[in-house]
Amino acid sequence: KPRVISVTNQKGGVGKTTTTINLAVALTLQGKSVGVIDFDPQGNASTALGLEAQERLKTTYDLLVGDSDLFSTFVKVGIEGLLLAPATVDLSSADLVLLKKSEQVTVLKEKINAVDFNQNKLDYILIDCPPSLNLLTINALVASDSVLVPLQAEFLPLEGLSQLMLSVKEIRDTANPALRFEGIVLTMFDKRNNLSRQVEEDVRDNLKGLVYQSVIPRSVKLSEAPSYGKSIFDYSPRSKGAFAYKALALEILSRHEVN
Amino acid sequence: KPRVISVTNQKGGVGKTTTTINLAVALTLQGKSVGVIDFDPQGNASTALGLEAQERLKTTYDLLVGDSDLFSTFVKVGIEGLLLAPATVDLSSADLVLLKKSEQVTVLKEKINAVDFNQNKLDYILIDCPPSLNLLTINALVASDSVLVPLQAEFLPLEGLSQLMLSVKEIRDTANPALRFEGIVLTMFDKRNNLSRQVEEDVRDNLKGLVYQSVIPRSVKLSEAPSYGKSIFDYSPRSKGAFAYKALALEILSRHEVN
Numbered sequence A, B: 001k002p003r004v005i006s007v008t009n010q011k012g013g014v015g016k017t018t019t020t021i022n023l024a025v026a027l028t029l030q031g032k033s034v035g036v037i038d039f040d041p042q043g044n045a046s047t048a049l050g051l052e053a054q055e056r057l058k059t060t061y062d063l064l065v066g067d068s069d070l071f072s073t074f075v076k077v078g079i080e081g082l083l084l085a086p087a088t089v090d091l092s093s094a095d096l097v098l099l100k101k102s103e104q105v106t107v108l109k110e111k112i113n114a115v116d117f118n119q120n121k122l123d124y125i126l127i128d129c130p131p132s133l134n135l136l137t138i139n140a141l142v143a144s145d146s147v148l149v150p151l152q153a154e155f156l157p158l159e160g161l162s163q164l165m166l167s168v169k170e171i172r173d174t175a176n177p178a179l180r181f182e183g184i185v186l187t188m189f190d191k192r193n194n195l196s197r198q199v200e201e202d203v204r205d206n207l208k209g210l211v212y213q214s215v216i217p218r219s220v221k222l223s224e225a226p227s228y229g230k231s232i233f234d235y236s237p238r239s240k241g242a243f244a245y246k247a248l249a250l251e252i253l254s255r256h257e258v259n
């Protein structure tokens, strides 16, 4: 069975989507097969991987609310080893529909468990979560083995971190005892900026081994790549953003291979 | 009756909170009295205005779900002419509670309409919305005269704009016929960056008069100020961020005084 990782942080604009898609591609470049589940009604991960809105026939709305199974929702996006379950804005009404079902928080978990992974090989599933702790995010956390938290190295994003950690603990205590922290990755880091360095110091002091050594620098190329529907590895493979996401992938793999 | 403006964009991290609080203070410096309603469970606007979590006794959760009225929720935060209705993380469960009520989307509107503004003078109410189009944001839009949209000058944020405009139109057609666009303000703008300039050109070509002339530049001081609980006007009054938010306030006032 693949390792399922939710990429989440209720603070907005911290680099969840950018981390999900670039880490996914970095893992494929290390020979892994990866499924990306776009769980944000904005559909940013689907756009950033180059799938136009009109090409999203089966979506994560159908997966959650309809009777679509995981592998009939996955599509290829022209990147070797990568599959995408795309999202459209319909997903924003999934919350309300799920509330009326008896199974509100385990729907995604069941769809993943229903797959025969001997037939359909996958090493990783990455779930790009929306910026809130709503039923979509809860479904993702309940379905996951671990949580990866992108943290923008600024003050307001740092404030929400303890709330997020409490919510993850609550999910672990109530619905998913296996859920643990994959790690915290600092994003949009600017080493010339005092605030960035201060946040890094704070987080490393308090959370020690949870924080990856790899840090994602602020880089315009990372914000340009989505407008071409390309990962950083296609758009600008020798940029500092590409090296940083490759380093993050290697660090994550080294933690898993050891365990 | 004050002019009620929702500051909203379902895209995360685009500068909603930064715009709400700094515009609010800029308006007070022009002699206006302003109420800020923190409608985001992260409570970032409350933090950025210097109100510690343990000082938030009556909150917007009590306003929406309990029987607190608007002026008993407002507190002073040491800024002349400014009142704040603070938020805590409790607000994240307001969605679920509102769903069980008969009145789901008009609760805030009724709390505002219940106030005797002859007794309690206010020129503006600014509502800082969370990064989603959930029941909290819908309550804010239904209660508002207009919508102010901070737009980060990048590709992924631009993508969500048409969706937001559709949602505003839907609210206008169903629940609040008076709702109109206050305007779109470009944030975190970096004129050295091609992408910023391209987004500006796109938006001005397509949306013409909706886009303010005033543009908020990317400025580290704006991201540092919240860690001191201060607006940019207290933290760094001669910074480019302070001048930009003053210019935005003057532009908004000139549009209102004329009408």
Ligand SMILES: Nc1ncnc2c1ncn2[C@@H]1O[C@H](COP(=O)(O)OP(=O)(O)OP(=O)(O)O)[C@@H](O)[C@H]1O
Pocket (backbone or CB within 6 Å): A011, A012, A013, A014, A015, A016, A017, A018, A019, A040, A044, A129, A130, A131, A187, A188, A189, A216, A217, A218, A219, A220, A222, A223, A224, A226, A241, B010, B011, B012, B013, B131, B154, B155, B156, B157
């Ligand atoms: N390291 C980086 N350097 C520069 N820009 C970045 C970086 N990471 C992300 N960005 C840009 O910052 C913006 C926010 O990033 P992104 O959309 O990935 O965040 P998010 O957490 O997924 O947002 P949301 O909360 O809306 O889902 C985007 O325009 C993105 O292109």
Ligand SMILES: Nc1ncnc2c1ncn2[C@@H]1O[C@H](COP(=O)(O)OP(=O)(O)OP(=O)(O)O)[C@@H](O)[C@H]1O
Pocket (backbone or CB within 6 Å): A010, A011, A012, A013, A131, A154, A155, A156, A157, B011, B012, B013, B014, B015, B016, B017, B018, B019, B040, B044, B129, B130, B131, B187, B188, B189, B216, B217, B218, B219, B220, B222, B223, B224, B226, B241
């Ligand atoms: N013009 C600016 N220059 C530099 N940094 C900025 C600017 N505006 C906002 N920031 C910083 O960018 C981050 C995101 O801004 P902010 O929190 O105001 O966005 P938001 O839209 O309210 O986010 P959310 O979607 O989580 O509510 C914060 O760390 C903030 O301090």
Ligand SMILES: [Mg+2]
Pocket (backbone or CB within 6 Å): A016, A017, A018, A040, A044, A128, A129, A130
């Ligand atoms: Mg995202």
Ligand SMILES: [Mg+2]
Pocket (backbone or CB within 6 Å): B016, B017, B018, B040, B044, B128, B129, B130
């Ligand atoms: Mg905010």
